[in-house]
Amino acid sequence: MLLSEEYFKNTKPLNIVGLCGSLREDSCSYTALSESLTSAKTLGASVDLIDLKSLSLPYFTDEAKASDPAVKQFLEIIDNADGIIVSSPEYHGSYSGVLKNALDYLTKEQVKNKAVALISVGAGQYGGFAALDALDKVMKTLHGIVIPLKVSVSHSHKVISSGQIHSQEYATRLLDMTKELLACSERLGQFDGEKQYAYG
Ligand SMILES: Cc1cc2nc3c(=O)[nH]c(=O)nc-3n(C[C@H](O)[C@H](O)[C@H](O)COP(=O)(O)O)c2cc1C
Numbered sequence: 001m002l003l004s005e006e007y008f009k010n011t012k013p014l015n016i017v018g019l020c021g022s023l024r025e026d027s028c029s030y031t032a033l034s035e036s037l038t039s040a041k042t043l044g045a046s047v048d049l050i051d052l053k054s055l056s057l058p059y060f061t062d063e064a065k066a067s068d069p070a071v072k073q074f075l076e077i078i079d080n081a082d083g084i085i086v087s088s089p090e091y092h093g094s095y096s097g098v099l100k101n102a103l104d105y106l107t108k109e110q111v112k113n114k115a116v117a118l119i120s121v122g123a124g125q126y127g128g129f130a131a132l133d134a135l136d137k138v139m140k141t142l143h144g145i146v147i148p149l150k151v152s153v154s155h156s157h158k159v160i161s162s163g164q165i166h167s168q169e170y171a172t173r174l175l176d177m178t179k180e181l182l183a184c185s186e187r188l189g190q191f192d193g194e195k196q197y198a199y200g
Helices: 005-010 028-042 062-067 069-079 097-103 129-141 168-189
Strands: 015-020 046-051 083-089 115-121 151-153
Touching: 015 028, 015 168, 028 046, 028 083, 028 115, 028 151, 028 168, 046 069, 083 129, 083 168, 115 129, 115 168, 129 151, 151 168
Parallel strands: 015 046, 015 083, 083 115, 115 151
Antiparallel strands: none
């Protein structure tokens, strides 16, 4: 189901949070994530982008989780999200270390019943497929509902540069993914995760 303008007139907008796993200037995964968040905003959602370069989370420890102000801010943003988009570079057949450190702060209480969309970029011909697989596993372990439409960008530096996506095909895929995320977030928002069902 696609969300109509009528829907957004009558309800609180969905809050979609993007998390970027690259610290690089002119990052392709950041550009792809921004494109998706811009579409989500155009479709009526409120959006927030977590830039790990400016947030500077410390390496995970129990102490940091309990008292670090950046961690507190990060967890609050995720708590308030209806849907999450995770975008990462592929690094040596997986996703980035800085993103893993951020994800290690999360628990299933924060992620369960939230729709999750995944984007990955790689400079090679296979793009971010291996990173997407690894992220899929982690986000499902956190009880996120990973949507089927994922975006893997091959030849990242040719397809994306200077904050622009030069491929209509990838731009369309990102838009389709964003629409699917909004539709899934909206449906999950109607589901009470605490309710007990006869079949679990
Ligand atoms: C440490 C490292 C490992 C990488 N490993 C891969 C890889 O396994 N597959 C691939 O396609 N590209 C690989 N790349 C290339 C990056 O995925 C590519 O440059 C990507 O655009 C980086 O993401 P960003 O533009 O968002 O920073 C690697 C780059 C670095 C720095």
